[in-house]
Amino acid sequence: MRIIYVLFICIVFCTQISSTFSSNVQSEFRIVTSFSLLQNWVNVLTRNIPSDISIISIKSLVPLNSDPHIYQITPMDAKAMEEANLIVTIGLSFECWISNFSSPSSANTTLLQASKDVEARLLPAPDPHLWHDVQKVRQMITNITRVLCEKIPKAATIINENARAYDAKLVELDAWIKGEIGKVPLEKRKIITTHDAFYYYGKAYGVTFYAPIGLSTEAEADSKTVALLIDQIKTENIKAIFFENLANRSIVRIIAEGTGVQMHEDDLLYADSLSEESGVARDYIAMMKHNTSLMVKALIKGITATQQTQPQ
DSSP: OOHHHHHHHHHHHHHHHHHHHHOOOOEEEEEESSHHHHHHHHHHHHHTTOTTOOOOEEEEOOOTOOGGGOOOOOOOHHHOOOOOOOOEEEOTTTTTGGGGGGOOOOOOOOETTTTOOOOOSSSSSSOGGGGHHHHHHHHHHHHHHHHHHHHHGHHHHHHHHHHHHHHHHHHHHHHHHHHHHSOOOOOOEEEEOOOSHHHHHHHTOOOOEOSEEEEEESSOOOOHHHHHHHHHHHTTTTTEEOOOOOSOOOOHHHHHHHHHHHOOOTTEEEEOOOOOTSSSSSSSHHHHHHHHHHHHHHHHHHHHHHHHHHHH
């Protein structure tokens, strides 16, 4: 009887301990983002949340330095979305490849389009490249912050603090870009890029962009468009032509050869993805500073070259 009594006490005691541990273990809050920029922002907003409040896991479907326009969803991606508590996309037809995933099976999964209620260019087609305007990024961060606070209420104070700190950095970034672009006369701010990804940058900071390819990198440029662009570059004496890190470079090479404008293979603009951690576009702020610095350098160099070739 004494042995049975001891075993009974042990079972009760162990059960109470097990029950206590179970109540203290926090379930993982799984966040899936469509591509690297959204992952960067969610990382910033959920920084320093203690594990006793929530264990956060964040997965980007499109890997770093990969093209979201032509991405193909995998079975592992579908599984990750099925298990996610929150799925964050840009919207505006950017993630067309996600359309096969109609809706999550779990009622606990929230779908968030970061571009919700952010003014966007809708013609000739929805333009999702909002992140090239820092002010629009501030609005998207507000959208993401609100939903994160709703989904993880115990971490709301930390999330809001992270959002305020990041917003201050974005305000500073926006002012820095305007100051850098301001070094170039307005009439000289003309740049050729591979595809039409920089409309919002141009509108926000007073730069005119021309591109032989439309909103998606998978589109193709016709010979008439390329020929007209070459003529325009010659007529307006445009000196800044850039490759993008993900887009096909062949069309831009043809334009450069047809106009005599010198290209630099390593001077890449980042339009739709961050670089690897060791790269020049390791996060959103680094990407915007990198792109702006390259643009300003090329524009000023083009002005100097034009002045040197003009008769005295």
